[in-house]
Amino acid sequence: MAIEPVVGxxxxxxxxxxxxxxxxxxIKLPGLxxxxxxxxxxxxxxxxxxxxxxFIRRSRVMGEGIYVVVSRQQPAEQ
Incomplete structure (x- = not known):
């Protein structure tokens, strides 16, 4: 099963x-x-x-197969 992006x-x-x-x-991401x-x-x-x-995406600067965190999901305040 292929890993699909969730947004863009x-x-x-x-x-x-x-x-x-x-x-x-x-961290090794199998398939990515x-x-x-x-x-x-x-x-x-x-x-x-x-x-x-x-949320992560491929780093265009660091090269093929390297991913970086671009944002963190924030929990709703209680």
Missing amino acids: DKYLFTWAELGKPTVAAE GVLIFDDADAHYAKQIGENAAY
């Missing part, structure tokens, strides 16, 4: 789907490539927890 050229991954990383890392997960992304996951989710 962006893919949505939850923190759990990424393996629940808590530090900056290069490698996600560069930085300190800000890890901090967001620690603050939000299980509801953390990320």
Whole structure:
């Protein structure tokens, strides 16, 4: 099954789907490539927890098969 973008050229991954990383890392995305997960992304996951989710897309600057976080899904305030 092919992985399809959810909006334009962006893919949505939850923190759990990424393996629940808590530090900056290069995460293998089967069928896509490698996600560069930085300190800000890890901090967001620690603050939000299980509801953390990320919109990612291919980095045109870093080359083929390299993906970066372009936005973080924000939970609604209670």
